[in-house]
Amino acid sequence: MEHQGPETEKGIVYLEKVVQESRRDWMFKFGAGLNAAAGILLAIPLIGFVFSSLGKKQSPLNWIALGKVNDYPENQTRMATYRNPFTRPWDGETAEIPCWVRRLEGAQFQVFAVNCTHLGCPVRWFQESGLFMCPCHGGVYYQDGSRAAGPPPRGLFQYEYKVEKGQLWVRGGQMPTLAEPV
């Protein structure tokens, strides 16, 4: 069969014929297959690298010491800070995480994340009115963390805590969101 020139058959139709009829067709296919295989070899480490965190099912949460229980006066709310347990050497100041510690009486505590439950901005404590206020969209919470006003869909996120040998411990390590509260 004779090749028909581009004058009679144009564009992709012509190209198709050339490829099909070429005696070097097998070389093209073999080469393409070889590249597909090589591509897969390249893709495996790429995907493994990019999605490496999916394999690890380890929880980022850890118990963190927040200091002596008696550093927190009863019936008061104080800010405490801790170094985030999930850390890299180049985290710098971003690994310093604040939280609001409210000591009720004795070993009774409430430890709140600073992040507003609406969109995560840092809420501020106002002792005189006993309110937490958010600077972003005006969310307000009572001293016990329950929602008082504004757009937040729920009360403040609370850390799990324990008191051991006069030390206050909280379980933290991830940014609290509605999907994963502390």
Added chain:
Amino acid sequence: MNKLRDVAIWIDDRLYISRLFFSTAGHVVPRSSGSWWYVFGSATLLCFVIQVISGACLAFVYVPSANEAWTSLQYLNHIQALGWYMRAIHYWGSNFMVALMTMHMIQVFLFGAYKYPREMTWLSGVFLLLLTLGLAFTGQVMRFDQDAYWGLGIGASITGRVPLIGAQLVHLLLAGPIIAGETLSRFFSLHVFIIPGLLIALISVHLRLVLTKGINEYPVPGKLVHKASYDTYYEEVLKKDGVPFVPFAIGKDLIFAAIVVVGILGCAAILGPKGPTGPPNPTIIQTNPRPDFYFLSIFAALALLPDWMEVLILFVAPVLMIGFLLILPFVSGTGEKSPLRRPVAVLSVVLIVLVLGTLTYMGETSPWSPKMSAWSGTTVPVEFLKGRSPLEIHGALVLQDKQCRNCHALGGQGGERGPALDAVATRLTHDELVRQVIQGGGNMPAYGEKLSPAEVEAVVAFMDTLRPDWAARAHNSARPEDQKSLPAGGDRNANKALLVNPGITRASLH
């Protein structure tokens, strides 16, 4: 001279420059497209080029490490020669790029350029819009300061609301369970490599489509697009009234380009770079996070929407809007192009621009946010204290001390989250004020637990006096005896009336 000409011909023969020219910059366009309306696309591209160049310069110095990024920004601002200016050019270049891209899109929409046969040009433009907004958001994070930190927090909180896979997406966004070192590295890679790479590829597609499908001719009212006849019509337009883009249609683009460059340089020189604000230390909570202007409208919408609409606006609205942009050329691919005959298109643009403009303005002023220092930082205007009883003055003190002013203004000072209290006694009776203070409601917290009965009595006694003299006291008509027991008002409130309504003279009060 002839020798030189020979050399030029030889170079052109070997490099095919003239052929390249006639198939690109020198291609024939309708003369009508050399219009001031057609300058925004090339100006957006120019901004992108400026961003690439100034961004590459910044990357010579900037350190994309959570530990050092903020310090390197300070170094750029204060020590590196012209570092502040390069940061300012990059910042203002991004503002100009988003603004010009928006204008380009509005023009293309109004001139019906998305219609047959330029559907793919429009589609590639929609993805260019999304990528550019992606650059804008990731660029905000590069300015790794307090705003960037809490901006990421807002991004993560929004992502965390995605049903089912929210937690995984937050992890993906932050490159870990919390904002830290790897978060910045991820955003750096996106901002500097991935998104610009995709953008360059897509710009190539966009420009190639402009060449192959031709630029839209200036629409003529009544000249409808039909799939059967448009291609021959366009060819005729080119034959009858076509000119090479360079040099006969590019003039206005060139003039506008120079204006844009001078505009960016001028803004950069006069207004300077943005930030960085305080260091990205989350324990410094005295902060007021606000996004850059392109995202202020979303930020404002999130404060103003009713709770139940938030998820709709966050996740359904973007899908609908992008979906609308993507199907637009397929549902409205033919017919009228001229904005003069497309009132719905024009009104839609006006409506969207007004909505986004208003929301952006509100995001800038944020009246819904409590003024955190109003209780300790603002004064009580003396007119509100003159002639008051000790109980009422004590009430004024309680109002100040219990942070009421963070949300309620007096004499124009204080928060705007709640209503101003200047004339509250004309709206609420004594009993209603007591109830509102103790129980809260209507977006006000209840103060019953934090105020003693004596403090409630004092603060309500003070608020009972807050009305202009000429305005009637709010009263409960079912209990006329309440009305008699209230103070008669008298001259002590006259000054306040003047304060509240400066237009009223004292004579008109008496």
